[in-house]
Amino acid sequence: MPAMGSKRELRGRSSMRCLYLVVIVGFWGMKGVAGEADEPGNRKAWKLLAGHSASKAWPLFNHAPLSSERQLGMAAALLGKYPQTQQNVDRAEVVLQTLLRGSDRTELHAPALYLLARIEHIFREGHESQAEVYYRVLLKKHPESQWADYAAVKLALIVLDRLPGKSDTNEVRSMIAGLAEPRRSEARSNWHRLIAEYLLEHGDMVAALDHLILVRKLAEGIGKNRADLLVQLGNVATRLNEGKIAISAYEEFLIEFARDNRNFMVQREVRRIRREEEK
Amino acid sequence: MKKNRLGYALIIVMTLVAFVVARRNYTATTAGPGKVLLRIGHFTIDPQFRSFLEKAGGAYERIHPDVQIKQLDIPRPVYLQWQRTQIVGEMAPEIMQFAYFNAGVEDMVMHRFLVLDSWVEQPNPYRVAGKGEPMMWRDTFLDGLDSRDTYSEKLRAYFGIPLIMGGYRFFYNETMRREAGVKSGPWTFREFQQLADQLKVIGKVDAAGRPVLPMVGSNYASYSFFKMLFASVTQPLLFTLDRNYDLDVTGLDVAMGFLDGNWDYHTREILAAFNLIRESSTLMTAGFSQLGKQDGVLQFAQERGMSIGGAQVDMSYLRQLAPFEVREGSFPVPDKNDPIYGQYVLGPVTELKRSSSLTLGVLRSPLQERAVDFLQFLTGTEMMALLHQETGWRVSVQGDSTEADKLELKIGYPDGLYDTIKSRGNPMAFNRNVDLIFKPNGGPEVFADKMDAESPREIRTWLESQASTLRQTLRQQESVIIARWFMVPDHGESAEIDPDLAGFLGVNNRQEAELRSIRRFLRTHPQP
Numbered sequence: 094m095p096a097m098g099s100k101r102e103l104r105g106r107s108s109m110r111c112l113y114l115v116v117i118v119g120f121w122g123m124k125g126v127a128g129e130a131d132e133p134g135n136r137k138a139w140k141l142l143a144g145h146s147a148s149k150a151w152p153l154f155n156h157a158p159l160s161s162e163r164q165l166g167m168a169a170a171l172l173g174k175y176p177q178t179q180q181n182v183d184r185a186e187v188v189l190q191t192l193l194r195g196s197d198r199t200e201l202h203a204p205a206l207y208l209l210a211r212i213e214h215i216f217r218e219g220h221e222s223q224a225e226v227y228y229r230v231l232l233k234k235h236p237e238s239q240w241a242d243y244a245a246v247k248l249a250l251i252v253l254d255r256l257p258g259k260s261d262t263n264e265v266r267s268m269i270a271g272l273a274e275p276r277r278s279e280a281r282s283n284w285h286r287l288i289a290e291y292l293l294e295h296g297d298m299v300a301a302l303d304h305l306i307l308v309r310k311l312a313e314g315i316g317k318n319r320a321d322l323l324v325q326l327g328n329v330a331t332r333l334n335e336g337k338i339a340i341s342a343y344e345e346f347l348i349e350f351a352r353d354n355r356n357f358m359v360q361r362e363v364r365r366i367r368r369e370e371e372k
Numbered sequence: 373m374k375k376n377r378l379g380y381a382l383i384i385v386m387t388l389v390a391f392v393v394a395r396r397n398y399t400a401t402t403a404g405p406g407k408v409l410l411r412i413g414h415f416t417i418d419p420q421f422r423s424f425l426e427k428a429g430g431a432y433e434r435i436h437p438d439v440q441i442k443q444l445d446i447p448r449p450v451y452l453q454w455q456r457t458q459i460v461g462e463m464a465p466e467i468m469q470f471a472y473f474n475a476g477v478e479d480m481v482m483h484r485f486l487v488l489d490s491w492v493e494q495p496n497p498y499r500v501a502g503k504g505e506p507m508m509w510r511d512t513f514l515d516g517l518d519s520r521d522t523y524s525e526k527l528r529a530y531f532g533i534p535l536i537m538g539g540y541r542f543f544y545n546e547t548m549r550r551e552a553g554v555k556s557g558p559w560t561f562r563e564f565q566q567l568a569d570q571l572k573v574i575g576k577v578d579a580a581g582r583p584v585l586p587m588v589g590s591n592y593a594s595y596s597f598f599k600m601l602f603a604s605v606t607q608p609l610l611f612t613l614d615r616n617y618d619l620d621v622t623g624l625d626v627a628m629g630f631l632d633g634n635w636d637y638h639t640r641e642i643l644a645a646f647n648l649i650r651e652s653s654t655l656m657t658a659g660f661s662q663l664g665k666q667d668g669v670l671q672f673a674q675e676r677g678m679s680i681g682g683a684q685v686d687m688s689y690l691r692q693l694a695p696f697e698v699r700e701g702s703f704p705v706p707d708k709n710d711p712i713y714g715q716y717v718l719g720p721v722t723e724l725k726r727s728s729s730l731t732l733g734v735l736r737s738p739l740q741e742r743a744v745d746f747l748q749f750l751t752g753t754e755m756m757a758l759l760h761q762e763t764g765w766r767v768s769v770q771g772d773s774t775e776a777d778k779l780e781l782k783i784g785y786p787d788g789l790y791d792t793i794k795s796r797g798n799p800m801a802f803n804r805n806v807d808l809i810f811k812p813n814g815g816p817e818v819f820a821d822k823m824d825a826e827s828p829r830e831i832r833t834w835l836e837s838q839a840s841t842l843r844q845t846l847r848q849q850e851s852v853i854i855a856r857w858f859m860v861p862d863h864g865e866s867a868e869i870d871p872d873l874a875g876f877l878g879v880n881n882r883q884e885a886e887l888r889s890i891r892r893f894l895r896t897h898p899q900p
Contacts, residue, residue, distance in 0.1 A: 142854070165854065215884075277868065328617040
């Protein structure tokens with residue numbers, strides 16, 4: 094141990110002073126970085142989360158004051174953080190359960206239930222039954238919520254998935270008739286879309302066409318999703334000799350998606366259908 | 373002691389300077405009194421393109437004095453590694469070029485790049501409105517942003533903005549054509565085959581005394597020709613393999629169709645296509661598949677063959693290199709009158725669509741909106757004209773009289789099936805056996821036997837990986853869905869669904885339906 098006031102001791106003290114100074118300056122620099130563009134409350138964290146930046150949103154939620162909103166944000170960020178780990182999923186589940194037990198902000202219960210269902214449905218393997226329980230609880234407890242509508246769509250996926258591959262047309266149709274339909278038109282449109290695709294997979298074009306027509310009627314849709322819908326509708330209607338429906342869908346597609354790669358094929362189809370109708 | 377104090381003082385001063393510089397750099401890349409720095413990392417190091425970007429940056433800085441544009445041009449061989457390092461180290465430029473021919477890019481784009489949907493559905497403020505405008509930014513592009521680089525099928529979202537039209541073209545030696553008395557193009561495949569005889573008749577030889585062939589080849593040049601030949605005779609499959617009736621044959625359609633027995637390598641159209649490829653290889657210089665792109669170009673410049681295939685951007689340097697007149701045209705593919713292949717031809721193969729290239733994406737950062745604005749500027753009327761003027765390349769955005777009109781590019785059936793067949797599902801089997809198509813004791817039948825035997829296991833594994841990626845994508849979306857719902861001002865119990873969120877959920881639900889569909893398929897198609 095160096096003697097008090099010795100050169101070595103003095104050098105040691107000076108080193109420590111330097112270290113403190115460096116640390117203080119470092120914190121000053123860091124503060125400048127972290128403090129940049131601060132936004133009130135958790136808004137910045139939600140914004141980051143909405144822009145696929147869960148890893149950046151996580152520390153903001155984690156250091157925010159305790160609240161139900163923070164809990165929901167934490168759970169969502171844990172699920173979106175990259176790389177995804179089982180520990181994060183388990184932790185998100187615990188946070189959501191705590192939110193459901195402790196929070197009086199009931200408007201956050203529906204999204205929390207939805208996320209719990211999604212943990213079982215998509216983050217875990219073979220837990221469809223547990224997911225179904227959460228979806229049904231959500232539908233029962235918050236029937237007016239838009240999350241109930243989303244749950245109805247996901248529930249349909251679980252039920253349809255259970256049908257044996259070789260089910261006959263009537264079996265499939267009666268199963269579909271028993272499904273709960275969402276209330277809001279956008280969700281209903283989604284619901285009919287996935288039913289239509291399922292029916293097409295099973296070769297039931299007649300029933301699929303009805304659902305595709307409803308999809309078009311219920312919600313506008315955007316981008317490639319809408320372009321695909323119009324082409325599918327035109328193509329299925331053509332195969333069922335529903336010329337008018339086909340031409341109407343195809344023409345809408347040609348107007349709205351003038352630069353789509355399928356235009357050449359669609360234009361040819363329209364000309365062919367018209368020729369056949371004239372005969 | 374004095375020395376020590378001086379040393380400590382130096383350490384303190386240097387530390388302070390380092391923090392001040394770091395702080396200044398940081399503020400310079402965000403907001404505040406300093407300028408905002410937008411960096412563009414790319415691997416298109418052609419001098420003409422760099423010059424264009426320099427000028428475009430200058431023009432943007434003039435109208436936005438608070439912004440500074442800097443390009444980082446990185447040679448292609450090291451670009452991917454550099455890009456990864458920059459992104460992982462959180463030092464990435466705000467805008468980066470990417471292309472799916474670089475392995476693993478799709479995953480990187482998904483995790484780090486900005487989704488551009490909300491911008492592409494709005495007009496580009498830098499576009500001078502023409503007749504019938506304003507149109508959405510997406511629709512100003514010649515391919516409607518419908519390319520693998522710009523649009524992610526998995527996320528059903530737009531990630532990239534292309535600057536030029538890629539596409540492949542057929543280039544030929546016009547001087548030689550005239551000398552040989554060959555009629556001017558475009559030629560059908562049969563007419564092109566006859567060129568070999570015509571060149572022999574006039575005794576055309578290269579500098580080494582070897583007979584000149586109709587085409588020089590390289591792995592790159594032959595690929596473009598094979599792709600077009602393949603597309604010309606497999607058009608009926610665009611309908612029969614279309615699993616979900618959207619007139620778009622994807623890797624999933626092809627893979628599931630194969631395991632379902634809807635096609636195999638003995639299917640008439642497929643066999644015809646590989647026969648056609650084998651036949652066409654006899655028109656090329658020997659050993660073409662072993663030659664790189666530059667070797668092929670050199671052979672063309674040395675007049676060892678009359679023509680060469682390549683990307684449309686190759687025209688400018690072919691013209692610089694070749695001591696003769698170079699012209700471009702349509703690839704010589706079979707038409708409906710072809711005695712052997714005509715039965716499979718429904719119409720022309722597209723030369724215009726599905727081919728945008730030189731794609732730039734925006735990294736998620738505090739400057740992302742600025743970066744998107746710069747991309748809008750680059751693809752606005754003025755800069756697109758400048759790009760064409762500087763490089764001679766066909767730009768990605770339509771103008772008053774498009775370059776496509778001048779070149780008389782055909783629209784037609786998609787040209788992507790060759791890529792899908794060779795690189796989606798069973799690329800390893802394809803690469804292992806592709807030489808059998810050309811071998812004297814091989815041929816398309818031998819190739820088909822091998823492919824049919826070796827493909828099922830690989831295709832099934834590929835489908836499993838597709839399901840896994842799709843599941844991963846869906847997992848990433850959950851937090852975004854919650855956040856988008858939360859960001860909507862009215863998100864109470866009885867609130868209506870926000871249109872943006874509805875669009876996102878529409879994509880999410882379709883993807884999940886697709887995932888379930890693949891899994892159902894895998895359940896009923898066990899590993900062979």
